[in-house]
Amino acid sequence: MSESVVTLFESLVGAEPPHDAPVLFDTACVMGGSIAGLLAARVLSDRAREVVIVEPDDLSAEAGPRSGVPQDQQVHTLLPAGRLWIERWLPGVSQEAQDRGASLVGPDKQFVGYDAVRQVRDGVDHRFLAIGRPLLETLVRDRVTALPNVSVLRAQATRLRYDDGAVTGVRYAETGTGGQGERAEGVLAADFVVDAMGRSSRLSTWLKQDGYDQPRLERLEAPVNYATALFERPAKFAELEAATVLQLFTPQYPSGGVSVAAATAIEGQQWLVMLMGYGDNRPGRTIDDFRANCALLPPIFSDITSGDVTRDVVPYHQAESRRRHFTEARRMPARLVSTGDAVASFNPVYGQGMSSAALHASCLASYLDSGADLDEAATEFFRLQQVVVDAAWAVSAGGDAARIDAENGTEVPEDVRQQRRAMEQIVRAALVDADVSGAFNNVSYMLRHPGTLFDPVILEKAAAAVEGATAE
Numbered sequence: 001m002s003e004s005v006v007t008l009f010e011s012l013v014g015a016e017p018p019h020d021a022p023v024l025f026d027t028a029c030v031m032g033g034s035i036a037g038l039l040a041a042r043v044l045s046d047r048a049r050e051v052v053i054v055e056p057d058d059l060s061a062e063a064g065p066r067s068g069v070p071q072d073q074q075v076h077t078l079l080p081a082g083r084l085w086i087e088r089w090l091p092g093v094s095q096e097a098q099d100r101g102a103s104l105v106g107p108d109k110q111f112v113g114y115d116a117v118r119q120v121r122d123g124v125d126h127r128f129l130a131i132g133r134p135l136l137e138t139l140v141r142d143r144v145t146a147l148p149n150v151s152v153l154r155a156q157a158t159r160l161r162y163d164d165g166a167v168t169g170v171r172y173a174e175t176g177t178g179g180q181g182e183r184a185e186g187v188l189a190a191d192f193v194v195d196a197m198g199r200s201s202r203l204s205t206w207l208k209q210d211g212y213d214q215p216r217l218e219r220l221e222a223p224v225n226y227a228t229a230l231f232e233r234p235a236k237f238a239e240l241e242a243a244t245v246l247q248l249f250t251p252q253y254p255s256g257g258v259s260v261a262a263a264t265a266i267e268g269q270q271w272l273v274m275l276m277g278y279g280d281n282r283p284g285r286t287i288d289d290f291r292a293n294c295a296l297l298p299p300i301f302s303d304i305t306s307g308d309v310t311r312d313v314v315p316y317h318q319a320e321s322r323r324r325h326f327t328e329a330r331r332m333p334a335r336l337v338s339t340g341d342a343v344a345s346f347n348p349v350y351g352q353g354m355s356s357a358a359l360h361a362s363c364l365a366s367y368l369d370s371g372a373d374l375d376e377a378a379t380e381f382f383r384l385q386q387v388v389v390d391a392a393w394a395v396s397a398g399g400d401a402a403r404i405d406a407e408n409g410t411e412v413p414e415d416v417r418q419q420r421r422a423m424e425q426i427v428r429a430a431l432v433d434a435d436v437s438g439a440f441n442n443v444s445y446m447l448r449h450p451g452t453l454f455d456p457v458i459l460e461k462a463a464a465a466v467e468g469a470t471a472e
Contacts, residue, residue, distance in 0.1 A: 009387050009449040013081050015362040017089050021046040024368060028052070029170050029190035031157040031203075033059050035137060036340025036357035037196030038144045042089050043365045044192070045147045052188060056156040056175040059141060077244060077264055078129040078136065081446035082355030085362060090143045094129055097139055101267030102131035103243045111242035113298060115253045117431050122438035126445055130244050130264035132272060136354075153188065157197065159206055166334035166375060167193045192335045192374070194364070201342035204324060213329035219320045222400040224347055226316040227283045228274040229290055232307035233265055240265060245300060256296040257281030263304050271304045285313060321346050321400065323393060327386050332377040337364065337385075344389045346396035355446045359388045387449075394450045395443065398423075422462075426453055429462035436462050 028048035030037045033055030044051045053059075078086070087094050098104055105128045112119040129136070144150055154175055161169035169190050173183040195203040208214035237243060243265040249255040260276040275283030275293055284290035290313050294301040323344035326332070339360040346352055367381035402420045412420075430440040439458050442448035452458070 005387055006449040006451050008384070009391055010447075012359050012362040012366065012384070012388060013085065013447055015085065015088075015365055018046055018365070018369065021369065023047060023049060024374065025191035026050065027188070027190045028192040028194070029054060029188055030194045030196055031170060032196035032198060032201075032340075032342070033057065033141065033152060034196065034198060034340070035140060035354050036198075036342070036360060037194065038137075038140050039086070039089070039358055039361035040194045040196055040339050040364055041150055042144050042147075043361050043368070044194070045144070045150050047368055048192070049149060051147075051150045052190070053145075053150065053152045054155050054157050054170060054172055054188065055152060056154065058154065059145070059152050077262075077351050078131065079351055079355040079445045080126045080128065082358040083127065083129050085355075085358040086140065089361075090140060093139050093143065097129055097131050097136065097267075100135060100139075101269065102129060102135065103237050103265045104128075105130050105243045105265075109237075109240060109243040111245045111247075111300065113245075113247040114427070114431055115248075115250055116298070119431050120434055120437050122434050122441050124438055124441070126441065126447075128244050130266055132266045135267055155186075156183075158185075160193065160210065160333070160336070161187055162210065162333055167336045190335075193337075195336070195338040195342050196340050197342050199322065199341040199345045201338070203338055203342065207329075207332070210333075211331075212333055213331045215324040215326045215329045218323045218325060220322075220401060221320050222347060223279055223317070223319050224400075225277050225282045226274055226318075227276075227285065227290060227313050228272065228316070229287065229305075229309060229313045230311035231271045231273060231305050232310055233269045233271045233304075234307060236269075237265060242300065245304070247298060247301070254296065256283075256293050258283050258293055258297065261294070261297050261301055263301065268310070270310055271307070273301070273305055282315075285315060287313060289313075318347065321393075321396065323389055326382040327379070332379075334375050334377050337367075337378045337381050339364065339385070343385065344393065346392060347400055350392075350396040350399070350444075352392045352396055352446060356388060356392050359446065360385055363388060391443075391449050392446070422454065422459065425466050426458070426462045429465035432468075433461055433465035436465060 025048040027050045028044040030041045030053045033053045037053055041051050041053050083094060094104055106125060107121055145152060155172035156175055157170050157172050159171040160167050161171060170188045170193055172188060173185050175183065195201055204214045245263040247261045249259055257277045258275050259278050263271050263273045266272045277283045284293050287309055291305050294305045326338060340357045363381060363384040366384055367378065370380060372380050426436060426440055429436040436458060439453055443450050443453055
């Protein structure tokens with residue numbers, strides 16, 4: 001891994017809002033009003049006289065589930081990298097979240113376990129924001145849409161308009177009134193367009209239909225099943241031994257088919273608890289099944305789920321991780337980029353979705369500040385973004401692939417086998433060695449690039465730690 005890629009990744013993590021950004025556009029349009037779209041709109045608000053978010057869901061409603069975000073009732077924890085980036089660009093979000101009952105969780109209240117072993121603390125003050133996804137989205141949306149030059153058009157983007165090889169507008173059909181056949185249609189003229197339409201984005205199809213290259217879609221079959229429920233949390237945050245809990249299980253551990261269990265102390269004096277299984281393992285569709293599965297896990301899960309149920313079990317299934325390789329497309333229109341799950345969507349259990357969206361917005365800021373020719377395809381943006389996507393994909397998709405290959409007995413090339421062996425050693429060493437734990441956490445939290453784990457010093461420490469633990 002080149003040092004320049006690692007340095008670039010960390011510069012994107014640390015990006016600050018501009019002090020005096022030049023106005024580049026009269027009107028910028030963001031298709032999609034979820035986290036990725038809102039953060040892109042925040043970046044564009046410094047560089048456009050007007051930013052219009054085109055979103056079919058009603059964004060005026062108070063925090064609650066949205067049909068456009070099917071996974072929003074599952075566990076969401078804002079990783080340190082994402083929280084720090086959002087806090088810099090939208091100051092006060094973390095404090096308001098706490099005022100609304102969410103938890104800002106320091107290392108003293110974080111629990112990470114692998115089978116029966118708790119990971120050693122790394123001594124670094126990393127802080128998570130434990131919060132329900134609908135509330136976080138509401139807080140971000142309220143700040144972004146309060147900006148004087150940002151507005152929301154409740155409509156469904158249906159196609160793009162072009163002129164001389166560049167996007168010049170977004171075709172849309174209004175939603176919220178009338179029947180499907182009565183929706184008013186229109187075109188929003190725009191000087192720059194961001195696709196933030198999520199995992200189901202149709203941008204690639206539109207590009208193909210309009211004579212441009214369709215980015216290659218990479219799929220990693222990793223069928224995961226989630227079950228998430230809410231329980232009363234009698235204890236106040238200060239009284240909790242742990243406020244975020246992440247427990248991972250190897251296939252050999254007797255967990256009843258649960259591969260990952262997680263719990264977060266969120267708003268409303270509640271525990272948000274999630275169980276995940278791969279393939280045919282479904283962690284429980286009823287509260288009785290859910291609690292029975294928790295009884296097979298470390299005792300903390302039985303304790304957390306002993307309170308009254310405040311929301312029944314909500315299942316979620318995802319068949320695969322996906323990424324679209326925009327960097328391979330040779331013919332793309334100018335003044336168009338894609339961000340968030342529209343580019344890459346991972347197994348949500350790794351918690352990278354919202355932080356990846358934040359770093360994609362950082363890529364957008366860097367691209368717009370680079371002096372790139374906006375009348376050419378946004379090749380440099382997609383190259384920047386690939387650094388972030390590659391890093392997240394290595395952690396989540398790489399971990400899923402290794403587990404599935406091991407369970408299926410799949411033969412892999414020798415270089416892949418060696419890399420996985422090194423990662424397995426690092427994970428084992430992170431349980432007992434604070435230095436290795438710190439390096440591993442920095443990558444898991446998207447603060448450092450995965451390439452930093454293969455520093456010879458870290459590998460040497462990992463080997464020594466594993467050897468020492470084995471000798472005991």
